[in-house]
Amino acid sequence: MDPKLLKPFTYEVFPTEGLVAYFSMEIAINPVMPTYSGGLGVLAGDTLRSAADLGVPLVAFSLLHRKGYFEQHLDTNGMQREDVQTWNPADFCVEEPARITVSIEDRTVTVRCWRYELVGRYGHVVPIYLLDTDVDGNSGWDRGLTDHLYGGDTNYRLQQEIVLGMGGARMANALGHRINVYHMNEGHAALLTLALLESQLGGGPLGAATDTDIEQVRNKCVFTTHTPVPAGHDRFSTEQTIRILGGDRTARLERLGCFRDDMLNMTLLALRFSRYANGVAMQHGKVSREMFPEFAIDSITNGVHAPTWTSEPVQKMLDEHIPAWRRDNLYVRNAIDLPEKDILKAHAQAKDSLLAEVAARTGLVLNPNVLTLGFARRVATYKRATLLFTDPERLVEIATAAGGLQIIYAGKAHPQDEPGKALIQKVIEDAAKFSNGILRIVYLENYDWKLGAMLTAGVDVWVNTPRRPYEASGTSGMKAALNGVPSLSILDGWWIEGCVEGVTGWAIEDGADDNEEATSLYKKLETAVVPLYLETPGKWARLMRNTLAFNGSYFNTNRMVKQYTRNAYYPVTLIEQAKVQEATFAD
Numbered sequence: 001m002d003p004k005l006l007k008p009f010t011y012e013v014f015p016t017e018g019l020v021a022y023f024s025m026e027i028a029i030n031p032v033m034p035t036y037s038g039g040l041g042v043l044a045g046d047t048l049r050s051a052a053d054l055g056v057p058l059v060a061f062s063l064l065h066r067k068g069y070f071e072q073h074l075d076t077n078g079m080q081r082e083d084v085q086t087w088n089p090a091d092f093c094v095e096e097p098a099r100i101t102v103s104i105e106d107r108t109v110t111v112r113c114w115r116y117e118l119v120g121r122y123g124h125v126v127p128i129y130l131l132d133t134d135v136d137g138n139s140g141w142d143r144g145l146t147d148h149l150y151g152g153d154t155n156y157r158l159q160q161e162i163v164l165g166m167g168g169a170r171m172a173n174a175l176g177h178r179i180n181v182y183h184m185n186e187g188h189a190a191l192l193t194l195a196l197l198e199s200q201l202g203g204g205p206l207g208a209a210t211d212t213d214i215e216q217v218r219n220k221c222v223f224t225t226h227t228p229v230p231a232g233h234d235r236f237s238t239e240q241t242i243r244i245l246g247g248d249r250t251a252r253l254e255r256l257g258c259f260r261d262d263m264l265n266m267t268l269l270a271l272r273f274s275r276y277a278n279g280v281a282m283q284h285g286k287v288s289r290e291m292f293p294e295f296a297i298d299s300i301t302n303g304v305h306a307p308t309w310t311s312e313p314v315q316k317m318l319d320e321h322i323p324a325w326r327r328d329n330l331y332v333r334n335a336i337d338l339p340e341k342d343i344l345k346a347h348a349q350a351k352d353s354l355l356a357e358v359a360a361r362t363g364l365v366l367n368p369n370v371l372t373l374g375f376a377r378r379v380a381t382y383k384r385a386t387l388l389f390t391d392p393e394r395l396v397e398i399a400t401a402a403g404g405l406q407i408i409y410a411g412k413a414h415p416q417d418e419p420g421k422a423l424i425q426k427v428i429e430d431a432a433k434f435s436n437g438i439l440r441i442v443y444l445e446n447y448d449w450k451l452g453a454m455l456t457a458g459v460d461v462w463v464n465t466p467r468r469p470y471e472a473s474g475t476s477g478m479k480a481a482l483n484g485v486p487s488l489s490i491l492d493g494w495w496i497e498g499c500v501e502g503v504t505g506w507a508i509e510d511g512a513d514d515n516e517e518a519t520s521l522y523k524k525l526e527t528a529v530v531p532l533y534l535e536t537p538g539k540w541a542r543l544m545r546n547t548l549a550f551n552g553s554y555f556n557t558n559r560m561v562k563q564y565t566r567n568a569y570y571p572v573t574l575i576e577q578a579k580v581q582e583a584t585f586a587d
Contacts, residue, residue: 018057018178018179018180018181019057019177019178019179019180020051020057020058020059020179020180020181020182020183020569021058021059021060021061021168021172021177021179021181021182021183022044022047022048022051022058022059022061022183022185023060023061023062023164023165023168023182023183023184023185023188024040024044024060024061024185024186024188024189025040025062025063025149025150025160025164025185025186025188026040026041026044026062026063026065026149027041027044027045027048027062027128028042028044028045028046028449029045029048029092029128030116031449031450033092033116034065034068034069034085034087034149035062035064035065035130036069036449037069037149037378037412038377038378038412039377039378039475039476040185040186040226042304042449042452042475043185043280043302043304043475043557044062044185045305046303046304046308046557047185047557047560047561048060048126048128049118049305049308049557050303050305050556050557050558050560050561051120051561052118052119052120052121052124052126053120053121053122053124053327053558054120054124054558054561055120055122055124056124056561056565056569058126059126059127059128059129059172059177059179060126060128060129061113061128061129061164061168061172062128062129062130062164063130063131063132063146063163064089064114064130064131064132064134064146065147065148065149066086066089066132066146067085067086067148067151068084068085068086068148068149069085069149069150069412070082070083070084070085070415071084071085071446072445072446072447073445073446074424074428074443074445077425077428077429078424078426078427078429079421080412080413080421080424082415089114089132092116093114093115093116093130094114094115095112095113095114096112096113096114096129098112098171098174098175099111099112099135099174100167100170100171100174102163102167102170103162104142104145104159104162104163104244105243106246107142109133109138109142109145110137110138111131111132111133111163111167111170111171112131112132112135113129113130113131113132113171113175114129114130114132115127115129115130116128121307129171129172129175131146131163131164131167131168131171132146133145133146133163134146134147145160145163150414151415155240157234157236158236158240158241158245159244160188161188161189161190161191161234162244162245164188164189164192165184165188165189165190165191165192165193165194165195166191166192166194166195168192169192170195179220180569181221181222181569182196182220182221182222183221183223183224183564183568183569184221184222184223184224184270184274185224185226186224186226186227187227187234187265187266187267187269187270188234188266189270190223190266190267190269190270190273191245191266191269192221193217193221193269193273193274194249194253196217196220196221196273197209197213197217197273200213200216200217201213209252214273217273218273218275219275220275221270221273221274221275222274222275222277222278222568222569223270223271223274223276223277223278224278224279224280224300225267225270225278225279225280225288225297226279226280226284226472226473227267227472228284228287228469228470228471229469229470230291233265233266233267234265234266235260235261235264236263236264236266237262237263237264238250238259238262238263238264240264241253241264250264253269256269256272258272267292268292271292271295271297276298276567276568276571277295277296277297277298278298278300278567278568279297279298279299279472280299280300280302280472280473281299281301281302281472281493281494281497282301282496282497283492283493283496284299284472284473284493285298285299287472298567300560300563300567301473301494301497301555301560302473302474302475302478302494302557302560303475303478303554303555303556303557303558304475304478304479304555304556305556305557305558306325306326306329306332306482306552306556306557306558308453309453309456309457309479309482310457310483310552311346311349311350311353311457311458311483312350313345313346313347313349314343314346314347314457314482314483314484314548316346317338317342317343317345318332318335321334321335321337321338321339321342329552329553329559331553332548332549332553333549333550333553334549335545335548335549335552335553336545336546336549336550338545338548340538340541340542341541343484343544343545343548344537344540344541344544347457347460347483347484347485347544348368350454350457350458351368351372351458351459351460353457353458354408354454354455354457354458355368355372355458357451357454358408358442358444361444361445362442362444364440364442366406366408366440367404367406370402370403370404370406371402371404371405371406371461371534372405372406372407372408372458372459372460372461373405373406373407373459373460373461373463374407374455374456374458374459374462374463374485375388375407375408375409375410375411375462375464375465376408376409376410376411376444376447376455377411377474377476378411378412378413378414379412379413379417379420379421379423379424380417380420381419381420381423382466382467382470382471383464383465383467383470383471384466384514385409385411385424385426386423386426386427386430387465387514387517387518388407388463388465388518388521389430389434390514390518391518391519391522392430392434394522395439395522396436396438396439398522398525398526398530399438399439400438401530402533402534403534404439404440405438405439405440406441406442407440407441407442408455409427409431409441409442409443409444410443410445410447410451410452410455411424412446412447424443427443431443452479453479456476456479456482456483456485457479457480457483457485459480459485460485460533461485461486461487461488461505462476462477462480462485462486462487462488462489462505463487463521464476464477464487464488464489464495465489465490465508465521466490466492466493467490468491468492468510469492470492471490471493472493473493474492474495475555477489477494477495477498478494478498478551478555478556481498481504481547481548481552481555482548482551482552482556483548484545484548484552485544485547486504486506486543486544486547487499487504487505488506488508488521488524488525489505489506489507489508490507490508490510490517491507491508491510494555495507498550498551498554500546500550502528502543503543503546503547503550504546504547504550504551505543505547506524506528506529507524508520508524
């Protein structure tokens with residue numbers, strides 16, 4: 001039998017009845033559906049793709065985002081302009097007949113949903129329900145509540161979170177789903193706990209809730225936090241909460257300790273009502289426990305969906321040599337035995353595709369034989385996109401010693417993030433100032449799913465320079481690793497776990513300030529990256545092979561979803577595990 005057609009080994013045993021309900025403000029479902037903005041949404045989409053591949057009984061809820069995030073356009077000075085991404089949900093989804101209502105500022109808002117069926121490798125379907133308030137009978141304002149992802153002010157955000165959390169929980173019931181576990185992917189959906197508590201009380205007053213009632217809700221909920229700094233958590237003033245959510249509900253949340261510094265803290269709310277909580281990398285788990293020491297916060301390191309982010313040439317290579325990799329990503333570990341010539345050939349093809357895209361977009365023809373660095377992600381000041389330009393003369397010296405150096409940038413800044421927009425302008429300004437025949441720098445506009453996949457597969461080294469400890473996890477370097485592309489990165493987020501110096505890439509050493517860390521970055525380029533790339537192609541091929549085998553086999557959502565299943569959704573005792581294994585082998 002063709003090994004590609006083998007059914008996956010069943011690692012988990014699920015209840016015969018009941019589902020996991022996964023809630024996320026954004027989900028990257030399909031490249032042509034603008035239902036996501038960046039890392040959180042891509043992670044959610046990859047999670048659901050692996051859940052479908054593994055047969056996890058799961059449904060998902062998000063908002064429709066009828067007008068999307070935005071299309072980015074950059075003028076010659078790097079000024080960002082945002083255009084609306086309108087799309088027709090009927091082209092991709094089926095409207096469900098169910099209707100529910102939520103209360104917002106004493107208004108009754110009707111919510112419908114659209115179903116998208118995400119089909120896994122072996123035919124298992126994960127339904128994704130996109131909540132939509134563009135319904136006849138709603139006011140013009142309320143019809144637009146689900147239009148924009150991360151649009152508007154904090155009033156708009158809280159109203160959206162009522163629709164996602166309370167509306168999503170009610171919609172799951174209206175659709176007839178029996179939910180065993182509610183998974184809140186970040187605090188945006190935390191208000192679903194309030195809807196569950198109200199349901200537990202049978203519509204009675206919230207003040208009548210007992211510890212037993214609260215424990216019943218906690219037993220159903222798990223929570224993943226993605227934010228490594230206090231200011232990054234969604235918070236709403238007492239006045240906003242009373243006005244938008246209602247006085248009785250606000251009072252209950254205050255009594256439950258969900259306010260901090262006179263602000264409703266959505267992370268606190270989610271933690272109070274969850275039996276299990278986790279950060280998204282080992283280090284992030286530590287940081288989260290320091291921020292919320294009264295809670296037990298585990299860590300499950302993020303991953304990416306391997307078939308989605310592995311380039312076609314690398315996929316063909318793996319299919320030829322390791323056909324089992326698709327059903328169980330752990331087999332990617334066997335990439336350690338791939339022929340060096342094959343991995344160099346696959347990467348060369350991916351690089352050619354990327355450079356052709358650069359030429360088509362910009363007219364700039366880059367050299368496939370020149371060392372090419374990639375830097376692409378959401379533009380935020382802590383990610384320090386300009387760290388590479390700290391000492392431009394030294395960067396030019398490195399480029400000269402390397403026989404040329406090419407740097408490809410991409411990334412969007414949030415429409416309201418003026419410092420982020422200014423950073424794009426600075427990168428483009430520096431690119432124009434420092435680019436010459438030996439150092440070539442280009443910034444590609446409208447960073448999205450497809451361009452991200454081309455970049456992580458086609459560059460030679462993936463660069464990441466966040467200021468610690470602001471990187472909760474990061475996943476772009478994981479995508480690069482699945483293509484054998486090593487990282488040169490600050491030791492933060494996932495890279496603390498993935499970096500084996502000189503084996504899977506290189507660490508930029510911690511410094512007292514940006515200058516010291518830029519010095520370490522330059523030193524690694526000069527003494528490690530450039531010599532290896534120029535002088536020893538065989539060793540470079542082995543570096544790529546190590547990166548794919550060691551990091552690609554672990555930092556994927558196939559492994560991650562199994563961890564969520566075993567630790568968060570359906571944890572079982574060792575005795576029960578032994579019984580499961582015994583029964584499985586007996587069959």
